[in-house]
Amino acid sequence: MAKAYYSTVFAESADKVWQAIRSFGDYDWTVVPSVTKIEDGRPGDQVGAVRRIEMTDRTMRQILLTHSDREHSYSYGLLSGMPANAENxxxxxxxxxxxDGNKSFIEWFADFDASPQDRDLIRDNFVTNGFAVWLRSLRARLAQSEWDWG
Known part of the structure; x- marks a missing residue:
C-alpha cells in the first residue's frame, strides 16, 4: 500500500476552514471544473453518502466513510472513475x-494500491496535481471576503 500526503498551514481558524469544506457534497471550493452532487438526496455529512463528480472527461463516484465535526475531518473511498492506475x-x-495565532493545519492524504512501477508517479500526481492544487484553491476562496459561508 502506498500513501500520498500533503499538508499546509492556513491563516484562518480551523472552524472557518472546516465550515468551507465540511459538506462532502460541496466541491465548489476546488478548481475541478465539474458538477458535483450527492446521490439519493442524502445530506453531505451522512456516512454512506455517494458524491458524484461529473467532469468533461469522466465521472467519479466517491463514498463518505467517516465524518467528524469534532475532529474536523472526513474520509472517503473511490467507487469508480479513478484517474490513475490505482486501486483501493x-x-x-x-x-x-x-x-498560537488561531490558524489551522490542513492534511490531505490517501492510501492506495498500485504496481511498484506506477506507485511513485501516482503518488506524486495525487499530491502535486490534486491535493496541493485543491488546497491552494481553498486558500484563495477563503481570502475572498464575498465568499458565501451559507
Whole structure:
C-alpha cells in the first residue's frame, strides 16, 4: 500500500476552514471544473453518502466513510472513475487547530494500491496535481471576503 500526503498551514481558524469544506457534497471550493452532487438526496455529512463528480472527461463516484465535526475531518473511498492506475483508494481530509495565532493545519492524504512501477508517479500526481492544487484553491476562496459561508 502506498500513501500520498500533503499538508499546509492556513491563516484562518480551523472552524472557518472546516465550515468551507465540511459538506462532502460541496466541491465548489476546488478548481475541478465539474458538477458535483450527492446521490439519493442524502445530506453531505451522512456516512454512506455517494458524491458524484461529473467532469468533461469522466465521472467519479466517491463514498463518505467517516465524518467528524469534532475532529474536523472526513474520509472517503473511490467507487469508480479513478484517474490513475490505482486501486483501493481511501483519502482523508483533516483540519487541526493551531492555537498560537488561531490558524489551522490542513492534511490531505490517501492510501492506495498500485504496481511498484506506477506507485511513485501516482503518488506524486495525487499530491502535486490534486491535493496541493485543491488546497491552494481553498486558500484563495477563503481570502475572498464575498465568499458565501451559507
Amino acid at each position: 483508494y481511501i483519502a482523508t481530509l483533516r483540519v487541526t487547530p493551531i492555537v
